[in-house]
Amino acid sequence: MSTLLQRLRGSDTNLLQLVILTVLIFAGMAALNPERFLRPYVFESITFIAPELGLLAIAMMVAMLTGGIDLSVIGIANLSCILAGLFFHSVGAPRGPELVNMPLPLVLAGIGIALATGVIAGAINGLLVAKMRVTPILATIGTGQIFTGICLVLTGGPAVVGFPAIWGQFGNGTVFGIAAPLVVFVVVAGLVWFVLSRTAFGINLTLIGTNPRAAVFAGLRTQRTVFLSYVMTGALASVAGILLSGRTNAAKSDYGVSYLLQAVLIAVLAGTNPAGGRGSVPGIALALVALMLLSSGLQIMRFSNFLVDLIWGGFLLLSIALAALRMRSR
Numbered sequence: 001m002s003t004l005l006q007r008l009r010g011s012d013t014n015l016l017q018l019v020i021l022t023v024l025i026f027a028g029m030a031a032l033n034p035e036r037f038l039r040p041y042v043f044e045s046i047t048f049i050a051p052e053l054g055l056l057a058i059a060m061m062v063a064m065l066t067g068g069i070d071l072s073v074i075g076i077a078n079l080s081c082i083l084a085g086l087f088f089h090s091v092g093a094p095r096g097p098e099l100v101n102m103p104l105p106l107v108l109a110g111i112g113i114a115l116a117t118g119v120i121a122g123a124i125n126g127l128l129v130a131k132m133r134v135t136p137i138l139a140t141i142g143t144g145q146i147f148t149g150i151c152l153v154l155t156g157g158p159a160v161v162g163f164p165a166i167w168g169q170f171g172n173g174t175v176f177g178i179a180a181p182l183v184v185f186v187v188v189a190g191l192v193w194f195v196l197s198r199t200a201f202g203i204n205l206t207l208i209g210t211n212p213r214a215a216v217f218a219g220l221r222t223q224r225t226v227f228l229s230y231v232m233t234g235a236l237a238s239v240a241g242i243l244l245s246g247r248t249n250a251a252k253s254d255y256g257v258s259y260l261l262q263a264v265l266i267a268v269l270a271g272t273n274p275a276g277g278r279g280s281v282p283g284i285a286l287a288l289v290a291l292m293l294l295s296s297g298l299q300i301m302r303f304s305n306f307l308v309d310l311i312w313g314g315f316l317l318l319s320i321a322l323a324a325l326r327m328r329s330r
Contacts, residue, residue, distance in 0.1 A: 014271035018286035023288050027329040029297030036300045044179070048172065048291045051185035052243040053259050054288045057266035058192055059236035061284055064267055065196075065209045066226050067276030068129055068136030070233045074260050075147030076121045077241030080114040081251040082151050084242075085160035087113050088167075102164035110167065114238045121147060122234020126227035151253035159252035163245060171246025181243045188239060192232075193281040203228055209276025261312055266291060291315075 029037045036042075056073050063070035089108050092099035121143070130137040173180040196202035205227050245251040268274060269291070270283030298308055 004041075014288065015280070015283055018270065018283060018290065022286060022290040022293065025293050026296070029293060029300075030081070032297065033300055037297055042296050042300070046289075047179035047182045048247060049181075050288055050292045051179075051181035052240045052247070052256070053262055053266070053292075054185050054284060055188060055236050055240040055243070056256075056259055056263040057270070057284050057288060058189060058281060059233040059240070060263045060267040061270065061272045061279040061281075062192070062196075062205075062229050062235050063136065063238070064272045064274055065205050065227055065279045066277055067085065067209050067274075068226070068230075069224055069264075069274070070125060070230065070237075071137065071148060071260065072121070072125060072140040072142045072144030073233060073240070074256050075144040075151070075236040076118050076234050077244060078151050078251060078253055079121065079147045079202065079241075080117040080238035081241040081245035082154055082160055082169075082253070083117050084110040084114040085163060085245065085251045086154060088130040089160065089162070090166060092164075099162055100165050104166060104168070107164050107166045110164075111242065114234060114242055118234040118236070118238025118241075119231055120234070122231040123227070125234065126230035129230060130223045130226040148253050150226075155253065157253070159255075161250045163249055163251075167242075168246050168249055171243050171248070184243060187286065189281050190235070192236070194231075196279070196281065201225065201228065206277055206279075209273070209278070211277075221238060258277040258309070261316065262291065262310070265312055265316045265319065268316060274320065 051056050056077070059073050060070060088099060088102060088106070091106055092102050125140055128134045128143070146223055170180055170184065175183045196205065204220050208220060208222050208225055240256075241251075246255055248255070266284060266287045267279070270280055270287040272279040272283070294311075295308070297309070
């Protein structure tokens with residue numbers, strides 16, 4: 001145990017702080033309500049709900065690495081699964097056996113539509129930020145509203161209800177007894193970690209966020225790298241949309257709206273520097289576990305949703321303040 005802590009301290013102090021925070025939250029919630037909090041169902045439900053939020057947090061981290069932000073991820077996630085849902089309804093009878101028992105090739109086509117939507121939406125953000133040099137927060141707020149508006153135009157407001165059974169397995173199924181969403185999260189998070197830490201693209205992304213001017217003088221293709229980073233965030237958001245619609249068997253323009261604040265909070269709490277140049281996929285995973293334990297504990301104790309939002313906002317401000325203090329000390 002001491003060796004593990006030394007490695008954590010040597011590699012990243014923030015990871016050690018996250019481990020301590022997670023342990024404290026778990027211990028506190030277990031002490032306040034052990035009979036309900038320590039039930040296996042609580043932790044099982046986290047493995048089904050947390051992955052979609054974790055993917056959105058990773059997407060937010062990727063955008064923040066260049067000193068930007070992507071506030072359109074919820075709109076991208078909803079548009080992706082709405083387009084896939086409309087495709088399923090167009091090739092199969094709505095809510096009928098043809099829809100539920102849709103063959104794998106058509107389901108794969110729906111997944112392709114969702115992922116392509118995320119890539120195209122991310123490319124639009126990338127063009128605005130990298131090529132047209134629009135401020136990221138303004139660009140993604142605008143595109144997020146556009147994506148949500150498209151969702152409303154396509155659906156008229158109500159949710160698209162009913163997805164194929166295979167699609168639902170992504171949100172509610174299991175793989176060798178492990179929640180399928182958790183498996184998807186681990187695989188995707190592992191791929192993102194590899195890209196960011198073991199490829200030239202990931203290293204250049206970090207360098208651009210650390211010192212954009214020096215990156216230009218060093219000959220890095222900054223516009224291309226920033227553009228591809230937003231394409232990646234769009235693709236990650238679409239995967240989160242697939243998990244969300246698979247879990248709820250529905251897709252709507254306003255699903256997951258509360259996830260936006262939580263995704264930013266997890267990214268910052270994980271040690272991501274909002275000014276760019278610093279981010280950690282393992283940190284995202286630890287921050288996700290900590291906040292999901294806290295959220296589950298608060299819900300068990302029947303805290304008001306408004307009070308929970310207040311707590312998230314306080315956590316976000318505290319995390320940003322601590323991150324700023326750490327940067328000054330360095």
